[in-house]
Amino acid sequence: MDSGIECTLSKFGNNKLHDIVNMLERKDEIQRDLDRLVRRTSVNLMKLNKGKCKVLHLGHGNPCYKYRLGDELMESSPAEKDVRVLVDKILDMSWQCALAAQEVT
Secondary structure (H helix, E strand, O other): OOOOOEEEHHHHHHEEEEOOOOHHHHHHHHHHHHHHHHHHHHHHOOOOOOOOOEEEOOOOOOOOOOOOEOOEEOOOOEEEEEEEEEOOHHHHOHHHHHHHHHHHH
8 A cells, every 4th residue: 555655654543644845846745645545545446535534734834735635625634633642733732631631520
């Protein structure tokens, strides 16, 4: 599944494709990798739940490029859970702490 993928592809729980995008060329590499993944799922008769695929733009000054899966634009998300840890776009843990405190009470 990951042969030919240029970016980092994490396959723990849910698949995650990630990379540092500090130049337009890096954005294009991510899009090519997304295109490869879409083609491979189709060739291997696998289903890709596009509704669950999100983009999380991290860091200050991030240009927030748009990506697509096939011909559909991917939705951008302000935060996502990863192995029960909530990660937001500025890597602030206060949201995670507030949610944990709510679960305790």
